[in-house]
Amino acid sequence: MREDASRENGRLAIGLIAHDGKKQAMVDWALAHADFLRAGKIYATSSTGTRVAEVIDGLDMTRLRSGPLGGDQQIGAMIVEGGLDIMIFFVDPLGTLPHDVDVKALLRLATLADLPFACNPATASLLVAAMA
Template sequence: MKKSIGLVAHDDKKELLAQWCANHREKLAEFDLYATGTTGAHIVEETELSITLLKSGPLGGDAQLGAMIVENKLDGLIFFIDALTAMPHDVDVKALIRLATLYDVPFACNRSTANAVLGLF
């Protein structure tokens, strides 16, 4: 069975995540990929990877990824976080991070940890 990875990024980090995905396109193509709507659209445009697009983060995409974690349907989470900007849906972001931690899902919040998480699989 293919492993699955969730992809999400705050607005100022979407292009950085898309570039990271382009750099790791061959490896990422081996996974079932899920991404929040806007982030996923950026990644698809940059890489042409096959990605299941969820709702935008503030409209429930973060919650959808969280539900996938709880249902044991997500093997890793890569979430490029903008640590310098307050987010209106910060509660949703914290809930997603809490679930990844609680369910022991490998979680990356920047390029260095994303490289490490991808190397686990």
């Protein structure tokens, strides 16, 4: 765990982002890890957060802007300020990414901050197991 981790009331601050082609994968993953997510404070980009909240009750979630409309930068600012403990960002490697520079910047910030992050369900599940 990072020294400046943002644990709010002892709860993990979890960033959730998914490209359009990976939103269903995020929903499926979230359902499988609903208890973990309910125990944390979730910060999600707009449509990702909406999709997850539709299938899981009882989440403490803050929905940010859509990724291409500033949500990626909002998550990036949280990383810089030490406001996230982990980030789950399901990237669609085959999709067209008109805001590719935003995505690269976000992954660069997470790497620089030594923030645990996952870009696919298998790695996200490993992060959950490690954090439990």
